[in-house]
Amino acid sequence: MERYAWKAAIRPGKRAEYIRRHDEIWQEMKDVLKGAGICNYSIWISGDEVFGYYECEKGAAYAAEMQAESPVVERWNEYMADVLDMGRDEETGAQPRLCEVFYLP
Numbered sequence: 001m002e003r004y005a006w007k008a009a010i011r012p013g014k015r016a017e018y019i020r021r022h023d024e025i026w027q028e029m030k031d032v033l034k035g036a037g038i039c040n041y042s043i044w045i046s047g048d049e050v051f052g053y054y055e056c057e058k059g060a061a062y063a064a065e066m067q068a069e070s071p072v073v074e075r076w077n078e079y080m081a082d083v084l085d086m087g088r089d090e091e092t093g094a095q096p097r098l099c100e101v102f103y104l105p
Helices: 015-023 027-035 061-070 071-080
Strands: 002-010 036-045 047-057
Touching: 002 061, 015 036, 015 071, 027 036, 027 061, 027 071, 047 061
Parallel strands: none
Antiparallel strands: 002 047, 036 047
């Protein structure tokens, strides 16, 4: 199982809104993520920075492809654009993947 990590910045003054939107995340968005083989997904916050981590049961490439092809993910990204500053990997359309430098299984 591949692990995937990403980071982003919350736009100034939007921290509470970012949290609220994730408290109310759409069920259809959860369904897309699970369908893409994503599990153990968590997002951590520190000030105005967020860090996300998930595991890909079907591989990171598959998860990225399924997200890139999903109209639900596209709508979610548009919905979050005013609160979150996150680049996109031009090749996959997913969040830019962080490089792992240490792992303790």
